Amino acid sequence: MTVRPTVVLIGPPGAGKSTVGAHLAQTLGTEFVDTDALVEQTDGRTISDIFVEDGEPAFRRMEADAVARALDGAGVVALGGGAPMQPSVAELLSGHHVVFLDVSISDASGRIGFDASRPLLAVNPRATWTRLMNERRPTYESLASVRIDTAGCTPEQVVEQVNAWFARES
Structure with missing residues (x-):
């Protein structure tokens, strides 16, 4: 029998995937895996350092590997904002309970501050976030x-909303 995560969280930076994921896992009494943290733990560098030193394609390969490992276990899994854009990751999400945590730019900026720890948002963060969200929204919606x-x-x-939905689906 294949073990599958309880819930997979997707969405843009600032939607609350990591924070909500940790709270949700606690309420469900299960494990929580943040694939960005898994990449950093596995590689021993921050995502920003990986982007600068190896480039985005190298990071995306590491990210896809981390997602595959995370989806192989039980629990709550939070994906990095760009992970679902990779066809291999999108394919891996098939058959899972995928929750798209949506957010406006005003809420996102208040939560994450658009600092240097987010390499894709380093230059003109608000415009970049808006462009990325416009590009990614159709994928998030189709996978969710x-x-x-x-x-x-x-x-x-948010955890209450996810739990209410999950209770109806289970």
Whole structure:
């Protein structure tokens, strides 16, 4: 029997995937895996350093490997914002409970501050975030089992929404 994650969280930077994922895993009594953290742990460098030293294609390969490993276990998995854009990752998500955590730019900027730790947002962060979100939204929506708007919500409120949806689906 194949073990599958309980819930996979996708969405843009600032949607709350890591924070909500940790809270959700705790409420469900299961493990939490953040694939960005898994990449950093495996490689021993920050994502920013990987981007600068090896480039985005190298990071995306590492990211796809991390997603495959994370999806091989049980629990809650949070994917980096760009991970679902890779066809190999999108294919891996088939059959999983995928939750698209949606967010507006105003909420996202308040949560993450658009700092240097997010290499794709280093130059003109608001315009870049908006462009990336416009490009990524159709993919997020097509892969998601459900879309949850996190705007103005606390992590606990988002967890309540995910739990309510998950209870209906299970």
